[in-house]
Amino acid sequence: MDNSKLLRALEKNKAERSQAADFELQSETKPVREKPRGADIITDLLPQEHRLTRQASLELMPNPDPMSKADMKKNKLVYSGMKNRAVLNAYRELRIKLIEKSTAGSANTNGGNIVVMLTSVDVSSNSILTPMNLAISFALDLNSSALLVDCNPYGSDLQRLVTAPLSVGVTDYLKDRSLGLDRIIYPSGIDRVAVIPAGNETGISVEQFSSQGMEHLIYELKNRYPDRFIVINTPPVLANSEARVLSKFCDQSVITVPYGRASMDAIEDAVEAIGAERVTGVVYQQ
Numbered sequence: 660m661d662n663s664k665l666l667r668a669l670e671k672n673k674a675e676r677s678q679a680a681d682f683e684l685q686s687e688t689k690p691v692r693e694k695p696r697g698a699d700i701i702t703d704l705l706p707q708e709h710r711l712t713r714q715a716s717l718e719l720m721p722n723p724d725p726m727s728k729a730d731m732k733k734n735k736l737v738y739s740g741m742k743n744r745a746v747l748n749a750y751r752e753l754r755i756k757l758i759e760k761s762t763a764g765s766a767n768t769n770g771g772n773i774v775v776m777l778t779s780v781d782v783s784s785n786s787i788l789t790p791m792n793l794a795i796s797f798a799l800d801l802n803s804s805a806l807l808v809d810c811n812p813y814g815s816d817l818q819r820l821v822t823a824p825l826s827v828g829v830t831d832y833l834k835d836r837s838l839g840l841d842r843i844i845y846p847s848g849i850d851r852v853a854v855i856p857a858g859n860e861t862g863i864s865v866e867q868f869s870s871q872g873m874e875h876l877i878y879e880l881k882n883r884y885p886d887r888f889i890v891i892n893t894p895p896v897l898a899n900s901e902a903r904v905l906s907k908f909c910d911q912s913v914i915t916v917p918y919g920r921a922s923m924d925a926i927e928d929a930v931e932a933i934g935a936e937r938v939t940g941v942v943y944q945q
Contacts, residue, residue, distance in 0.1 A: 717804055717851065717886055724822040726848035734820055736849070737792045739799055750796035753942065757911055760939055771803070772881055775939075776909040778893045778902035780929045784917040784944050787815040790892040793913075797888035798851035805888045806844070806880060809857040810868065810905055813894055817856055822848030828858030832876065833867045840879065853887075869904035877908045896929045903932055911939040918943040 731738045737747050761773045777793065779785040787809065794805035809817050810829055818825050823845040832838050847854050867873065880889055891909060896902040906912045914929050930938050 717802070720804055720851055720853060721846050722848065722850055723846060724848050725850070726822050731849070735788060735792075736820065737795050738849075747796075750792050751799070753793060753913075754796045754799075757913075757939065761910055772885060772888050773910045774877060774881060774889045774891065774908065776891045776893060776902065776906055776912045777915060777942075778896045778906075778912065778929075778933070779915045780921050780925050781895050781897055781917070783920060784915045785811075785815075785895045786915075786944070787811070787817050787820065787892055789915050789942065789944065790890050791817075791820050794852055794854075794888070794890040795849055797890070798849070801851075802886065803888060804851035804853070804884070804886050805890060806853050806855065806884065807847070808855045808877075808880070808889060808891045810901060811892055811894045812857045812861050812863055812901075813899070814861075815857060815892060817854060820847070821845065821854055823854075825854075825856040826859075828856035829873075829876070830858030830860035830863045830867070832858065833863065833870065833872050834860050836872060840883070865900045865904055868901050873905070874908055896932050897925065906933050906937050909937075912937045913939055913942055915942045915944055918945055 726736075728738055728740075732741070737750050739747075741747050757773065757775055775793070777790040790809075791807055794807040797803055797805040807817075808829065809815050812830050825845055827838060828843050832840075832843050843855050843858075844853050845856070877889070877891075880887070891905060893899075893902040893905055896914065902912075912933050914926070914933070916926060926941065
């Protein structure tokens with residue numbers, strides 16, 4: 660697919676509302692994200708031992724049932740030393756680009772971590788595998804960790820990619836805030852990678868994902884774990900509204916596209932739905 664066409668798709672939404680010079684100025688002077696209402700109260704209420712340093716956070720990450728490299732290969736997960744270096748390097752390059760953009764845009768204001776949303780252009784590229792592999796790529800750095808937050812209540816098959824049995828998750832937490840973070844975060848079986856499943860409330864409305872409770876959840880995750888890169892998986896952006904409402908809580912957004920099977924119009928529509936200023940780029944999937 661022509662890179663110039665892709666570039667035009669990414670700029671289309673922004674260009675309609677401002678001149679090119681204004682866009683460059685905003686890119687260089689992106690304002691620091693404000694705390695959600697009441698977020699200072701949440702942080703103040705965290706026990707001192709839960710305001711973790713980078714090293715303490717890493718040391719407290721359990722991995723009671725490690726996944727073997729054979730199982731990771733079977734599940735098409737990336738890992739250090741894998742033979743298919745092209746796939747591993749592709750995810751490493753994506754990780755590097757996301758971190759570089761975060762640093763350049765001053766979005767990275769909390770000790771190193773960022774919140775990245777992944778959404779698909781349509782159901783044919785809607786897979787939890789790419790978000791999981793991106794989370795793993797962040798955790799390949801021995802001084803960092805990652806948290807995959809599944810916000811696809813319609814089913815993403817996360818269970819087959821982890822060793823811990825999953826039960827309550829995001830939607831349960833939004834319905835019952837008494838659950839606490841410790842009840843919804845699970846070890847994945849992969850070093851320095853934790854997951855939060857979508858949960859059991861499949862009928863939860865989009866309003867719940869756009870609620871103050873969801874904003875507080877992401878804010879608390881980001882501020883409690885300074886080493887932890889947060890990857891959010893959502894349903895397809897053109898089929899559902901979740902990606903559009905969740906993108907406002909994230910530092911960056913990436914759209915996955917089935918290689919050779921998505922029209923430029925579909926890509927443009929996906930970018931426009933989220934907002935070009937929030938879209939970092941597009942990942943093509945085989």
